[in-house]
Amino acid sequence: MKIHEDRPGDILVLAPVGRVDTTTSAGLEERLLRGVSAGERRLLLDLAGVEYISSAGLRVLLRLAKKMQVAQGQLVLCGLGDSVRQVFELAGFLPLFNVEASRGEALERLQAQGRR
Secondary structure, three states, X not given: OEEEEEOOOOOEXXXXXXXXXXXXXXXXXXXXXXXXXXXXXXEEEEOOOEEEEOHHHHHHHHHHHHHXXXXXXXXXXXXXXXXXXXXXXXXXXXXXXXXXXXXXXXXXXXXXXXXO
């Protein structure tokens, strides 16, 4: 799995590409938590390039959400394709995250939250 990175302003955008499963979730978790440990407090996770996510991937995102909450950070997910959204829905995870349809909408949400 590849993870593309972008930084519009003070927002870190990470965009994994491929499958997030038992084989790849540890690498994703390491990258996400490294950002939080380095002081990132505004994070956008763009899942548009993720074709599949397993329960291992969901656990990584749940850990990230908890760490961001403790750090008083902001996390927004975007770009959930149909199959990924279905996994989130079946697991009951959608209400646990701030989710936007597109990267643009997610950036707007984070920027608006930063102005509060």
